[in-house]
Amino acid sequence: MSSNATGVKTPVAAGARSGSARNKARRSIPSPPHPPRAIPCGASIYGDCLEPRRRQIEWKDCHQRNREKRSVPHELTPAQQKFVESQVAAGVFESSDKVIEAALELLHQRQIEHERLAVAFEELENGNHRPLDLEEIKAMGRELLEAKRASSEC
Structure with missing residues (x-):
């Protein structure tokens, strides 16, 4: 049961939330990590984002920028470089x-x-x-x- 502005109690459907309960549930959603944590094997870089859809786009841009910054530099020996180039050329x-x-x-x-x-x-x-x-x-x-x-x- 919920009360309206006049104080009359009205039945509420099962599972329905009042406005304040909905807002509280929204506020309790944790923000995604910033900068993003290391990503487990096979996971999406956006998988940890729990923000509502309207903010997801901004977080995707942020994750992409940070992903590019996190790339691991690697140097190959001349033999390894030659092998890699041959695989691409073939x-x-x-x-x-x-x-x-x-x-x-x-x-x-x-x-x-x-x-x-x-x-x-x-x-x-x-x-x-x-x-x-x-x-x-x-x-x-x-x-x-x-x-x-x-x-x-x-």
Whole structure:
């Protein structure tokens, strides 16, 4: 129930907020960080912006300027530079930045694989494993092969 100017109580729909509650909710929205925090892998540079849409454009401009300032300078050896240029010249990548992005992604995937293997070796040393049956391994391989063939036929 809410009261109008005359003091008459009127029913309020479930989930509806009064004007002051709406304004309070708006004021409680935290501002995005300024300058923006480091961005987690795969996140959008605008993902942390919680401002209403009307201010989002201004924050996007700010984030873009700060993103350009935060670029990591890198120097390549002559051999690395030659390789990058050959990849761009061959049309494998659009630019040298794309070559470096691909290399960093590959490094990231490699680190993830090393971490996964480290966990597996630790489990092995701690006795958290079970013996594998050769027939079970073959059956799993056949299932994977069939699934791969089925997906390539589509």
